[in-house]
Amino acid sequence: MSAKDIERAGAIGKLISRFPEEWLTYQDWLRDITASYPALQARYRDWQATLIFRWRLLYFVIYVGSIIVIHQLQRFLPRRKTTAQPLDLDQDKNPFTSQYFFVLQRLATLLAVAELTLCGVAAFTGIMLAFYYEPSAMGAHQSLVAIATQISCGTLILSLHNIAGNGLIVLALIQIVVMYLGRQFLLPWFTAWISGLLLTVSAIGLSWTAVVLNWDQAGFWRFKIEMGTIASIPLVGPGLRAFLTGGAGISSLTLQHMYALHSYVLAIAAILLSITHLTALLYQEQAWKSEGSWLKRCSTSAQNESSPL
Numbered sequence: 001m002s003a004k005d006i007e008r009a010g011a012i013g014k015l016i017s018r019f020p021e022e023w024l025t026y027q028d029w030l031r032d033i034t035a036s037y038p039a040l041q042a043r044y045r046d047w048q049a050t051l052i053f054r055w056r057l058l059y060f061v062i063y064v065g066s067i068i069v070i071h072q073l074q075r076f077l078p079r080r081k082t083t084a085q086p087l088d089l090d091q092d093k094n095p096f097t098s099q100y101f102f103v104l105q106r107l108a109t110l111l112a113v114a115e116l117t118l119c120g121v122a123a124f125t126g127i128m129l130a131f132y133y134e135p136s137a138m139g140a141h142q143s144l145v146a147i148a149t150q151i152s153c154g155t156l157i158l159s160l161h162n163i164a165g166n167g168l169i170v171l172a173l174i175q176i177v178v179m180y181l182g183r184q185f186l187l188p189w190f191t192a193w194i195s196g197l198l199l200t201v202s203a204i205g206l207s208w209t210a211v212v213l214n215w216d217q218a219g220f221w222r223f224k225i226e227m228g229t230i231a232s233i234p235l236v237g238p239g240l241r242a243f244l245t246g247g248a249g250i251s252s253l254t255l256q257h258m259y260a261l262h263s264y265v266l267a268i269a270a271i272l273l274s275i276t277h278l279t280a281l282l283y284q285e286q287a288w289k290s291e292g293s294w295l296k297r298c299s300t301s302a303q304n305e306s307s308p309l
Helices: 003-016 020-035 037-043 046-076 095-130 140-149 154-181 187-213 217-231 237-245 252-291 294-306
Strands: none
Touching (some): 003 046, 037 046, 187 217
16 A cells, blocks of 8 residues: 555545544444555555555545535534334344345445446546547547547547446446335435436436447437437427437537537436435435434344344
8 A cells, every 4th residue: 555545544534533423433444444455455466456445445435425414414404304214124023134125225325326436437538538529520530539549548538438338327227226126216215216217317318329429330320210210209209309410410410419418418417416316325324323223223133033032
């Protein structure tokens, strides 16, 4: 572990120690992360161990930082009777059931952090690409070729942008399944559930609008066929097609419309939805902790099962 990583972990600890309640709860977690580096270095190469270590620090900062923000906001917001009631697990004394829902809900939080990370990677690489991309029929494909062949690390930036976009779709779809199995479609999880669904739609929309931005043969004809399908929708089809293409045919104006939708509307929506999704999950976890810790419920259920009658 480099000296910068040690300083970074120490700075994070000093910052969080300014919030005694959160520091008391999560200081052991930060110590475990710091102490895990020798084991990572023994198992992986140096750069892999450093990458895993920094990812753990990043997740710690996002998770604990979100909780600190929520706690600080709660101090300024008026107290109201919340409808966020936990599932009635007291009716089911099976410890497996309690642990099952706890694992699924914690997995949903981890996936939300990963989704926000991918949104950040896609946004950063998208900004880098926007410096050189030309949304016109004559220059779109050539600008992408120039990025890949003439710009330093251009191929890496393009690959990261594509991987982040496709990975966001995969994680968003997995997140829906995980939240459904964890009963997070119920009323207390309404904000997280709806934001997760909208994030999935936004991720798919980003992938769809990116098809024509390459301005190659495959993307052009695929987009043309899809526009024909959209135009066949009764009543709204022709108007929607004209809005997306900017006119009767596919031209530079179409590229500009798709570029605006991709870079501004859908990209900003995806970032805001990913932040809302993670915040809603963390807020709901805190609401449940006020009613009773999941871990305490699991241990209590296990003790009840193991104790003699």
